Amino acid sequence: MELRQLVSFDAVVRHGGFGRAAEHLHIAQPAVSAHIRRLEDELGVRLLARTTRRVGLTEAGELFLARVRRVLTELETARDEAADLAAVLRGEVVLGTAPVLGGLDLAAALAAFAARHPGVLLTVRSAPVAGLLADLDVGEVDLVLGPLDDDLPRHQTATPLVEDDLVLLTPPGHRLARSARIDLADLRDDPFVCLPPDSGLRRALDAAAADAGFRADVPLEAPTPADVRAFVGAGLGVALLAASTVRDAGPAVGVHEVRPAPAHPPIGLVHRGERHLSPAARTLHAHLVQTAG
CATH class of the missing domain: 3.40.190.10 (Periplasmic binding protein-like II)
Incomplete structure (x- = not known):
């Protein structure tokens, strides 16, 4: 059983025929037919019910399709994860740090990150947290590390790391x-x-x-x-x-x-949401969370 056979089977069902599946996969229609024929021969059952107007699933085909799509989904996830890893190795991330960082040993944490991901270009910018949060909104920094005040805007996501007094x-x-x-x-x-x-x-x-x-x-x-x-x-x-x-x-x-003891906000990370984080920034975020923990 080959991956291309599974892909062709899913495409035929998804697009309702061999011709449209071939167009979607950018291969010749006879190749799609050959993939399905070999797949059925190997399984020993008919997966597709062919008529002059449409292609439908047999009972065995319906059961097999659910498994095939689960396999293809897992494969796509694996491809995405591999692509993310490759992007991390070539990525760039800008970290904004406030002067107050609680008990977090930032130098040691960044040294460990650099050793683990030597291909990442890491830039650290130190400034008051208000200015860094403004830079975050315009994309000049990827992550901000500093005190987490209660008045952060909703579009910024905060992750507490360490407490301070x-x-x-x-x-x-x-x-x-x-x-x-x-x-x-x-x-x-x-x-x-x-x-x-x-x-x-x-x-x-x-x-x-x-x-x-x-x-x-x-x-x-x-x-x-x-x-x-x-x-x-x-x-x-x-x-x-x-x-x-x-x-x-x-x-x-x-x-x-x-x-009375005045409250001090926890020290943590701020970003603009997952869709704004590059693979390199996501990896640094996870590393700092793990380090603090």
């Missing part, structure tokens, strides 16, 4: 430096250092301060979380910052739990 930073010598936990309301008169107003961190600070009954004074905006820590270390104010960003080496600061 917000902690309070105080400069050396601050009056509350010895406190393990600090009520945010006790800092209503302190200047805060924070990221720009369009950042998730700034929205978190504003919401936490409002819950504590005051409006945070932010005279100094920092471009990155590392700069926030540096400014606090220099005595320029206090700050809320993701706990993951404080674990790295940097200027000496006090690190405190804060009450």
Whole structure:
């Protein structure tokens, strides 16, 4: 039994005759007839009931057709998967990363991906998450890795990876430096250092301060979380910052739990939906999900 015989049998049934099946398969009609004849001889049953006007299925043909189409569907899936694998080996993917990535070791994850898929051209672009999400919409990045805020538009799909928490930073010598936990309301008169107003961190600070009954004074905006820590270390104010960003080496600061504990969005991946993901991007997405897990 040969694959071309199965394909010809399916085509004859699907198109209602030998002539139209031959046209669809771009082969001669006698070749289609020969395929069906050899198939029936091998099976020892008649699959098709031929009349002068139409070709129909026998009872055996109906049973056999269901199996044939299942085989052809599996074969088509296998071909698609093989094509995807080939595309991954030759693909390109642009990953946008926000400065805050929780406990995810991105360098190690990307090194493992590059070793497994050396033919993929991987580009990493670091920027604030708001700008990266805008780039995602116009196709300049394939995936965005960063905090997942609640206000993502419906056409963007989010996959949470790791959790993170917000902690309070105080400069050396601050009056509350010895406190393990600090009520945010006790800092209503302190200047805060924070990221720009369009950042998730700034929205978190504003919401936490409002819950504590005051409006945070932010005279100094920092471009990155590392700069926030540096400014606090220099005595320029206090700050809320993701706990993951404080674990790295940097200027000496006090690190405190804060009450009430402000919410920090999980770190995750964002894309525009499966139809917008190339095979390379889908593979990187799956790799990062597996790495985080």
